[in-house]
Amino acid sequence: MAGLAPGGHAPVITMTTMGISALIIGTLIDPVAGLIPLFGMGCLMTAVFFGYFWRDPDRPVPRTIGVLVSPADGHAMFLRRERAVSRRPSQTELDSGQIEHDAVTGDWYPEPLSDPLSFATEQRFEPVPKGEEHDTDVWRLAVFMSPLDVHVNRAPAAGVVERIEHRTGKGLRRGPFRPAYTKESEHNERVRSVHVLENGHRIELMQISGALARTVLPYVFDGDAVRRGQRIGMIRLGSRVDLRVPADAYTSSIITAEDAQEEYPKGMHVMAGNSVVFRLRMEEDE
Numbered sequence: 001m002a003g004l005a006p007g008g009h010a011p012v013i014t015m016t017t018m019g020i021s022a023l024i025i026g027t028l029i030d031p032v033a034g035l036i037p038l039f040g041m042g043c044l045m046t047a048v049f050f051g052y053f054w055r056d057p058d059r060p061v062p063r064t065i066g067v068l069v070s071p072a073d074g075h076a077m078f079l080r081r082e083r084a085v086s087r088r089p090s091q092t093e094l095d096s097g098q099i100e101h102d103a104v105t106g107d108w109y110p111e112p113l114s115d116p117l118s119f120a121t122e123q124r125f126e127p128v129p130k131g132e133e134h135d136t137d138v139w140r141l142a143v144f145m146s147p148l149d150v151h152v153n154r155a156p157a158a159g160v161v162e163r164i165e166h167r168t169g170k171g172l173r174r175g176p177f178r179p180a181y182t183k184e185s186e187h188n189e190r191v192r193s194v195h196v197l198e199n200g201h202r203i204e205l206m207q208i209s210g211a212l213a214r215t216v217l218p219y220v221f222d223g224d225a226v227r228r229g230q231r232i233g234m235i236r237l238g239s240r241v242d243l244r245v246p247a248d249a250y251t252s253s254i255i256t257a258e259d260a261q262e263e264y265p266k267g268m269h270v271m272a273g274n275s276v277v278f279r280l281r282m283e284e285d286e
Contacts, residue, residue, distance in 0.1 A: 005152050005234050007217070008054025012047050019043030053236075056152050059273040061229030066280030068156040068250065069229060069273050071205055072241035073149040076256040076267035076277075077142040081247055082125040083134065084112035105187045117202040117244060119163040119194040125244075137247040138204075141254065141277055142186075143270060144240050153207060153233045153241055154273035155226040159197035163222055166191050186242065191216045191233070195226065199280075203245045205232075210239035229273035243277070250278040 004012065022040030062069060089099055089109035100108045108124050116123065116138050128137050145151065168189045191207040207216045218233040220226060235241070254277050257267035270277060 003056055004051065004054045005056040005231075006219070007234075008050065008056075011050045012054070015043045015047035015050060019047060053147075053151070055150060056231070057150065059154070059229060059271060061227075061273050062276055064276070066199075067276045068203070068243070068245060068278040069154065070143060070270035070275040070277045071153050071156050071232075071243055071272060072143045072145050072235075073151075073270070073272050074143040074145040074241075075269050076254050077144045077240070078256045078258040078267075079139060079141050079252055079254055081128045081133065081137050082140050082244070083128050083137050084116045084123040085126050086110045086124045087112055088121040088123075115202070117194060117204050117246065122167065122192065133247070135248045138244045139247045139250060139252060139278070141243045141245075141252065141256075142240060143242075144267075145235065150272065151234050151236060152231050152272065153205075153235065155195065155220075155228060155230045155232050156203060156205075156243060156277070157195070157197050158228045159195045159203075159226060161220050161222060161224045161226060161232075162194045162196050162202070164191065164193040164218060164220070166216075189216070191218055193218070193220075193232075201246055201249055203243065206242040206244075207233055207235055208240045208242065209235065231273075245278055249281055251281050252278045 019040045019042075022036050022043060026034070026036030026038075026040055086100060086108035089096075089107055093099065093109045094107065096109075098110060100110055102108065105124070112123055113120055116125075116136050125138070125140065128134070166189075186206070186208065189209045193205045193207075195203050195205065197203065207218075209216055215236040216233065216239075217236070220230075220232045226232060254270070255261055255264045255268045257265070259267070268275075
């Protein structure tokens with residue numbers, strides 16, 4: 001149902017009540033030379049901002065078979081073909097001496113999982129050079145959410161949430177919080193989840209915090225069934241959501257900021273639960 005996202009009602013009602021009360025008091029008794037009505041107007045303007053920030057409109061969800069819809073509102077930053085090159089190490093692997101150390105992202109074992117979208121552990125991905133494609137590659141779509149976009153995230157397709165986890169930077173209880181439009185933001189504090197779709201495919205969602213957006217609030221948890229377009233969480237004050245899907249199973253025609261097209265200098269604007277971002281690859285496309 002359209003309205004406000006969870007957490008939005010209290011601040012809107014509080015600021016509205018304070019604003020109306022201040023205007024009434026300021027009209028009847030104003031011993032502070034007009035400052036009380038001014039304070040009331042400020043409260044009402046803040047209430048309008050909070051209402052806009054926490055808005056959660058209904059969306060018509062496409063019923064076309066084999067499509068994935070955008071998990072977030074915003075502009076498409078990039079669409080890249082990637083391949084897993086390493087994974088988080090086990091304790092045994094940590095002791096093996098084969099660990100790759102990174103000051104920003106931590107420790108990695110230089111061997112990926114057999115399933116690039118398995119939830120067994122987090123993996124590190126790198127872009128695939130043209131001409132070196134492989135059937136284990138994934139597509140990664142990054143959507144940048146500005147403070148003006150709707151902040152509620154939605155499920156790209158029907159399925160089950162296999163696992164969900166909260167991750168921070170190396171050795172940090174919170175953070176880091178780099179600007180979401182930078183490449184390094186993919187290692188910000190984040191919520192990572194893997195969904196198993198009805199057709200058996202796995203997809204990975206990464207809800208990433210930013211310099212201002214420091215709260216990721218999931219609505220779903222391990223084992224929850226979701227519908228296409230269902231609300232699954234919220235990132236407060238913008239930031240970024242990444243979606244990874246099997247490259248051998250899906251194709252996309254989304255224009256991103258990296259494509260540098262004059263018509264879409266910031267990339268196409270997509271809407272969560274409504275804009276189709278991937279289609280199931282048909283045999284004739286292969």
